[in-house]
Amino acid sequence: MDQPLLDHVIQSADLHQLETLHKKYRAIADDLGRRITKITEKTESARRLRSRRQMEMNNERATKVLEHQHRTGCTRLQACQHVASETGDTPERLMTLARLRWRPWKQAQMIRRRENVGRYAKLGLSNYEIARMLDLSTTTVAKDLAEYKKRAG
Structure with a gap:
């Protein structure tokens, strides 16, 4: 209207x-x-x-x-x-x-790497030493360690 x-x-x-x-x-x-x-x-x-x-x-x-x-x-x-x-x-x-493409094995690999970094950090190794042992960069070790600590509580 x-x-x-x-x-x-x-x-x-x-x-x-x-x-x-x-x-x-x-x-x-x-x-x-x-x-x-x-x-x-x-x-x-x-x-x-x-x-x-x-x-x-x-x-x-x-x-x-x-x-x-x-x-x-x-x-x-x-x-x-x-x-x-x-x-x-x-x-x-x-x-x-x-x-x-999402790859489950890649994610599992990341989780294992993160746990290894956390385990070595608990032993008192420095980020540099962990990076040398696992053949990673110190930046990756720092990120993985932060994520490990966040998940571990």
């Missing part, structure tokens, strides 16, 4: 008619609000689903690259080029996906 028409209706209507109009438009507004909420929830849910699917696809592609590299013994770049010719992706994108 445009404003001049609405003004005319309000001026010429009695209280009962205005209350009826108010209820009618309130019901319409509530219905619109519910519909908007429903549509928003659907799009958010679809976006999350797309994001999850995309992540799974990326993980599969990265796995393909890493498996190809392990199976054939070629370099990571060559594996990316071979898999790119199969999938239609660019080798650069596959290289990034393979690099970013």
Whole structure:
């Protein structure tokens, strides 16, 4: 309803008619609000689903690259080029996906390294001595030691 028409209706209507109009438009507004909420929830849910699917696809592609590299013994770049010719992706994108792929063994390796650093620190060795023993940089030893202390309490 445009404003001049609405003004005319309000001026010429009695209280009962205005209350009826108010209820009618309130019901319409509530219905619109519910519909908007429903549509928003659907799009958010679809976006999350797309994001999850995309992540799974990326993980599969990265796995393909890493498996190809392990199976054939070629370099990571060559594996990316071979898999790119199969999938239609660019080798650069596959290289990034393979690099970013989560690797549980890598995390376990980090945890073991951190525990070793903590163990040697408890023996009273300096960061420099620990770094020399474990073939790490002193910066890495300092970070691992801080993380170890934080987790140990």
